[in-house]
Each structure stands twice: as structure tokens, then as C-alpha cells.
Amino acid sequence: MRPTHVVFVLVPRLHLLDLAGPAQVFSTAKDFGYGYDVSYVAESDEVVTAQGVPLRTQSVWPELDPGDLIVVPGWRSPRLSPESPIGPEFRQRLRTHHARGGTVASVCSGADALGWAGLLDGRRFTTHHDLTDELAARYPRATMVRDVLYVEDDRVITSAGIASGIDLALHLVAVGRGAEAAARVAREMVVYARRNGDELQESAMLRHRGHLSDLAHRVQDVIDARYADKLPLAELAGEVGVSERTLTRIFTTATGLTPLRYQQLLRVERAEHLIGHGSTVESAARTVGFENPRMLRRLRSRTSV
Known part of the structure; x- marks a missing residue:
């Protein structure tokens, strides 16, 4: 079976943990043989994180199938810019992948990129608690869900930010590869996780693994x-x-x-x-x-x- 391809879209001043947490989940799942490939794209050859670490990447997208996943990690944003964090080509990539049956996810302020791509309209979503009022006002055609770790609505999955990206990724592994796979990955990462999402408010599998x-x-x-x-x-x-x-x-x-x-x-x-x-x-x-x-x-x- 072809592995699930997970593509992370890197935006300038992204938070390292917004990226590293879910990336570690999927790469650990790959190491265990659960069938994942992980890659990274950006609109420039180098992206400097909010923590000052420069990341080298590429702007060429891999070929994606409907079973693949795009993740947009969040970036440092006391207030969001009035301009889109990603350009028109990347926004179209997000729309096209979703229209073909693929899944698109975000961590923290990454939801703003999904909003600019038009993927939040008519859907429920969440983000970091510091940004909920701002994004709720920016996307009035969407429904903000507060005080949860992640929300899934028609293959658009948004999470609260920072460490909640790990919960989001573990949830996706559990759905795609089963509860045992997610538990094994969580245990390897020494994660005490409480998957408080939209569909599964608390996961017994992870809540009782601490x-x-x-x-x-x-x-x-x-x-x-x-x-x-x-x-x-x-x-x-x-x-x-x-x-x-x-x-x-x-x-x-x-x-x-x-x-x-x-x-x-x-x-x-x-x-x-x-x-x-x-x-x-x-x-x-x-x-x-x-x-x-x-x-x-x-x-x-x-x-x-």
C-alpha cells in the first residue's frame, strides 16, 4: 500500500513546536512501519523560525493523492497580518488538494492560511485561545469552536496550537492506522496526551497512558x-x-x-x-x-x- 504523504507548509516565523510536534508523530509512525512519508515545502529556500532557527526546504510540491495530508503549522503572531501568510499558488494548492478529497490541517495560527484559502467558510474550526476572537471576526462565515484541542469538519482539521499539534497528529494516526499505532507512537514519544478534540472529546487510549x-x-x-x-x-x-x-x-x-x-x-x-x-x-x-x-x-x- 502506498504510504500516506504528509506535507508541512512552512511559513516565516513559524513556531518550532507547531512543526516539530506533529512531524515527530508522523516520522515516528514511519519508523514503526505504519506507512507515512513526510516532506516540507515553503515559498522560499530558507525559513527562519520564531525561535531563530533557520530551516532549509524546497518550493516544489510532491504529487499528492486524496489519501494524503497537508499541514500548516502556526507562526508567531501577537496579531495576525492583514495580508495572507501564503501566496496565491500555495492557497490554490490547499484548495485543490481538498477538492480532490484530501485532508488539510492547521496548527495554531495556521488556521489563518486555511481561511485565506477559503477552506474555513461554512465549517467549524478552532485555533489558539489568544487568536479565537480575531479569527472569529475575520471569518464570519465559519464557526469558531473555543476551548478544544482540535476540530474536524469535512477533512479540514484545525488545532489549538503549540503542543495540541501532537494531539492532532496522534488522532490522525489513530484514525488512519488504529488505536494501537497511535498508542505506540505516543509511548515512544513519552507523551501524556489528552485528545480533547471535536469528535473524540477524550481518548481513553491516551488519557490512561500516563x-x-x-x-x-x-x-x-x-x-x-x-x-x-x-x-x-x-x-x-x-x-x-x-x-x-x-x-x-x-x-x-x-x-x-x-x-x-x-x-x-x-x-x-x-x-x-x-x-x-x-x-x-x-x-x-x-x-x-x-x-x-x-x-x-x-x-x-x-x-x-
Whole structure:
């Protein structure tokens, strides 16, 4: 299968972490064999970051397919310029890629570039809290969503800025390559992440990965990969070579959940994703491993999910 190509558009005075965070996610996913290629384009041969680090890049775009991704990191902007941060050719690149079925994302003030390209009109979006009022006024045909880490609307994905670019990238890896892949990347990056986005308000997979128990992480790896399967406690205990009692004690201490409850949260989150993309409750319930859709309805109604 052809790898997903992720292209970062570099704007002068961009924030290093707006770029480096999501770039690290996708490059780590590539190292693990999950099928990503990463490249960088700019309108000049050298871009100086807000932190003073010069970056050498190219202005020639790679060939992109609908399954590929363009990301515009944010730049230092106490107030946004009245002029577009990218020229007409790059704006057209963003529009064309989206029109062909591709995904376009931004970090922080990168949403302004998407707005200049006309991709925010009629859609919900977010940005860094310092810029929400300004961008809401600049793009009145769009709907600003405040106090979230990222928002996804019709393949236009915007994030709050700085470290939230990591949450955005992990979300995209989870959707594209599965929960296990995203958890593995997050663990490699030593990330304690809370994916508070538009579609998945909190990710159990990452919210309960901030502990230091290797045994609990190994059990979570198994559950992440096989959350739709029946996973008896005895089978999980055998996977890590401990008794059921020891597994339950260590897992609950580390995550605050029993293994079953953790699996249920993963199932519900995946079901919510499917329902949000047009699946019926019954179909989503079967896909994620619930034998009876009533169980999914009951778990969805819990405010703790």
C-alpha cells in the first residue's frame, strides 16, 4: 500500500513546536512501519523560525493523492497580518488538494492560511485561545469552536496550537492506522496526551497512558490491538505472565480502570467515530464487538465516557 504523504507548509516565523510536534508523530509512525512519508515545502529556500532557527526546504510540491495530508503549522503572531501568510499558488494548492478529497490541517495560527484559502467558510474550526476572537471576526462565515484541542469538519482539521499539534497528529494516526499505532507512537514519544478534540472529546487510549507501569502498558497494547474481540481476564493475564489477581491490581492502580472497563471505553470511542460518519448504532455496535446494541447505548449514556 502506498504510504500516506504528509506535507508541512512552512511559513516565516513559524513556531518550532507547531512543526516539530506533529512531524515527530508522523516520522515516528514511519519508523514503526505504519506507512507515512513526510516532506516540507515553503515559498522560499530558507525559513527562519520564531525561535531563530533557520530551516532549509524546497518550493516544489510532491504529487499528492486524496489519501494524503497537508499541514500548516502556526507562526508567531501577537496579531495576525492583514495580508495572507501564503501566496496565491500555495492557497490554490490547499484548495485543490481538498477538492480532490484530501485532508488539510492547521496548527495554531495556521488556521489563518486555511481561511485565506477559503477552506474555513461554512465549517467549524478552532485555533489558539489568544487568536479565537480575531479569527472569529475575520471569518464570519465559519464557526469558531473555543476551548478544544482540535476540530474536524469535512477533512479540514484545525488545532489549538503549540503542543495540541501532537494531539492532532496522534488522532490522525489513530484514525488512519488504529488505536494501537497511535498508542505506540505516543509511548515512544513519552507523551501524556489528552485528545480533547471535536469528535473524540477524550481518548481513553491516551488519557490512561500516563503511568509508568510496563505491565499495564503491555496489557493495554493487547487491548488496543484487539478491543473488538472477547478478551477474558485469564487470556490477558497469560499474555503478560501474571495471575488474574495480580493483573487486575496492577492495571487498576496504574490506569484507574479495570481491563474490561478500559476495553469498553475504546469500543465506545470507536463506535462514536463510526456513528459520526454515518453508521447506525446497531452497525457500529457489531463492528466494535458488542453483541447487543443495548450495551452500546447504555455505555454511551454514561457521562464518564
